[in-house]
Amino acid sequence: MHRQDSQLVVFNLESLKIKGKWQFKIRNDKERIEVKKVIVTDDSVNFDMPTFESSFRTKIQPDGSLKGVWFKGTALQTQRWIFTAIPNQPIRFDAVQGKHKNNVTGRWAVTITRANGGTRPAVAEFSQKDDYLSGTFLTPSGDYRFLEGTVSGNLLRLSVFDGAHAYSFIARIDSDQQISNGVFYSGFNGRETWAAYKDASAKVPDVGNTPLLKEGEDRLRFSFKDVDRKMVSSDDERFKNKVVIIQLMGSWCPNCLDETKFLNDFYIKNKHRGVEVIALGYEYSTDFERSRIGLEKFRNLYNVQYPMLVTGVWLNDSLRTEKTLPQITPIKVFPTTIYIGKDGKVKKIEVGFYGPGTGIHHETYKKQFYARVEELLKGGEGSSIVE
Numbered sequence: 001m002h003r004q005d006s007q008l009v010v011f012n013l014e015s016l017k018i019k020g021k022w023q024f025k026i027r028n029d030k031e032r033i034e035v036k037k038v039i040v041t042d043d044s045v046n047f048d049m050p051t052f053e054s055s056f057r058t059k060i061q062p063d064g065s066l067k068g069v070w071f072k073g074t075a076l077q078t079q080r081w082i083f084t085a086i087p088n089q090p091i092r093f094d095a096v097q098g099k100h101k102n103n104v105t106g107r108w109a110v111t112i113t114r115a116n117g118g119t120r121p122a123v124a125e126f127s128q129k130d131d132y133l134s135g136t137f138l139t140p141s142g143d144y145r146f147l148e149g150t151v152s153g154n155l156l157r158l159s160v161f162d163g164a165h166a167y168s169f170i171a172r173i174d175s176d177q178q179i180s181n182g183v184f185y186s187g188f189n190g191r192e193t194w195a196a197y198k199d200a201s202a203k204v205p206d207v208g209n210t211p212l213l214k215e216g217e218d219r220l221r222f223s224f225k226d227v228d229r230k231m232v233s234s235d236d237e238r239f240k241n242k243v244v245i246i247q248l249m250g251s252w253c254p255n256c257l258d259e260t261k262f263l264n265d266f267y268i269k270n271k272h273r274g275v276e277v278i279a280l281g282y283e284y285s286t287d288f289e290r291s292r293i294g295l296e297k298f299r300n301l302y303n304v305q306y307p308m309l310v311t312g313v314w315l316n317d318s319l320r321t322e323k324t325l326p327q328i329t330p331i332k333v334f335p336t337t338i339y340i341g342k343d344g345k346v347k348k349i350e351v352g353f354y355g356p357g358t359g360i361h362h363e364t365y366k367k368q369f370y371a372r373v374e375e376l377l378k379g380g381e382g383s384s385i386v387e
Contacts, residue, residue, distance in 0.1 A: 001070055001166060002082040004189040009168045010092055011161035012148075013085055028146035028160050029134040031357070049163035051257055051297045053284070056083060072164075072188075073252075075284040075316050079188050081166075095131060097153025102176045103128050104151065109202035110137065112184060112194045122194075123202045125359070133158060136357045140207045141333040142255035146357040156182075164254050169194075209332040209351045217327040218345045220246065220338065224280065224309040224324075225288070227296045232278070232307050239276050239344075243376040246338035247279040248331055250315060251294030256335045257301075258355030262366070264304045273377060274342070277306035280324065282315045282334065341376050348372065 001009045012027040024035040024047060038047045045066055048055040053073025058066040066085040071078055110122040126135035133151050135158070137144040144167060149158035156179065158169040171182030171194065182194035223233040234244075247263060249256035260279070267277045283291035291310045299308055313320045321330045328338075333351040341347045354361040 001161070002084075003166075003185060003187075005191070007168065007185050009161060009166045009185065010159050012090070012092055026161060026163075027148070028162065029148040029357075031146040031162075033162060050301050052163040052252060052254075053078075053294065054163040058083060058085070072166075073284060075252075075314065081188070091150070092148055092159065093150045093152070093157045095150065095152040097155050099153070100128070100131050100151035101154050102151070102173045104133070104156065104173060104176065104179065104198075106198050107200050107202050108179065108196040109199040110194055110196040112192050114192055121205050121207070123204050124196055138204050138354065138358060138361060140204055140209055140352060142335070142352045143354050143358045143361075145254055145258070145355060162254050164252060171195075211321070211328040211331055211336065211349050211351075213328055213346055213349075214326075220325055220327055220340070220346060222280070222325060224311055226307045226309050227292050227299055229292070232309055234278075239278075239340075241342050242274050242276045243342060243373060244340035245275070245277045245373070246340065247277060248282065248325075248334060248336040248338070249279055250282045250284075250334050251291070251298055252284055252315070253334050255353050255355060257298060258357075259335045259337075259353040260298050260304060261302050262353075262355075264302050264306065266369075267306050270373075271305075275373065275377070279304075279306065279308040280311050281308060282311055282313060282320060282324075282331075284315055286312055286314050288312060339372060339376060347376060 003009065014025040014027055016023055022038040022040055024038055026033040026035065035047050035049065038045065043060045045058045045060060046056065055071045056068060058068030061067055064087045068083050070081040070083045072081065104126045105128045106126065108124040108126065110124050112120050112122055114120065123138045124135060126133060128151060131150050131152060133149045133156065135147050145160055145162060145165060147158040147160050151173065154173045156171045156173055160167050166187055168185040169182065171179045174180050177198045179196040184192045184194050186192065220234055223231055226232050245263065247259065249259065263277050267275065281291060281295045283294055285291060288310055295308045295310060298304060311324045313323050317323065321328060335353050336349065336351045338346060339348040354365045356362050
């Protein structure tokens with residue numbers, strides 16, 4: 001896919017035919033994103049991603065390649081990316097510098113420099129086998145999911161595409177302890193530089209993104225329509241004397257998608273113990289129907305059993321918190337998770353979510369989540385949390 005500056009975001013698309021109908025799988029390392037609705041008409045091949053406002057309109061070329069456009073909805077406009085797919089190319093990147101010279105497997109402390117010169121911290125975890133490279137970046141707000149790429153000579157290249165994220169990383173490997181001259185291409189035109197050094201104890205710092213209860217407040221009060229257009233309130237009977245998990249999210253957010261799958265699996269297995277989950281969606285638009293459709297895609301993909309509500313507030317509204325949850329200080333990160341005790345009072349707020357692309361960090365997150373909910377349920381009847 002061609003960015004606005006002509007830089008490329010490369011990913012792998014696997015095709016298969018089931019009962020006479022084409023399907024695609026988008027490959028990012030261990031992940032396979034299934035695209036089941038592929039419409040082939042004459043020389044046209046059109047398909048929509050299962051979630052996000054993300055669709056492809058392409059034509060088959062004489063050499064068997066596909067050329068067309070990727071349409072990506074955003075808060076301000078629909079982006080049009082030039083898209084090309086070349087058949088029979090299983091490797092993501094060519095070995096332009098020959099075999100790898102170093103192995104970067106391990107944990108790295110990363111500094112990412114914004115276009116304005118400001119910096120933000122991250123941690124990278126890489127796994128390299130021969131020239132094949134996988135891994136992710138962990139930031140205070142979440143992770144960059146399943147990155148896949150190669151090491152060729154001293155050149156590191158990684159990328160990911162999941163329907164929303166369209167990221168590409170390049171860098172020079174100075175040694176097995178130092179990476180420099182990195183560039184992070186984010187979305188249509190985002191560009192940041194990065195560098196890293198190996199540090200097995202590197203940690204993602206707390207940069208103060210976590211909302212707090214305002215003075216004098218101890219509980220949330222809200223009422224919004226869900227994706228079925230039914231009004232749901234925090235005061236509804238179903239939530240009384242329950243532990244309630246509030247998920248602040250958006251249907252544009254891949255980390256929110258990972259969290260939704262996790263929370264839904266958890267809810268199905270543990271709702272009998274007196275646990276409820278509510279998602280509050282902050283969307284690209286104040287248009288209810290557009291927002292509802294985006295959240296409904298999330299619900300349909302994972303058969304989400306808990307209510308998903310449309311706040312009706314634009315994601316980029318500077319007063320989004322005051323208009324939806326005025327009891328807390330500004331929401332800075334999606335997803336943000338709020339834990340409510342059986343007494344209806346807010347017990348804890350935390351930001352970000354480490355998904356399955358982070359390996360052990362995902363497992364650690366789950367254990368901490370289970371322990372936190374177990375503590376809130378303590379003293380109640382029922383069996384232990386089912387993981």
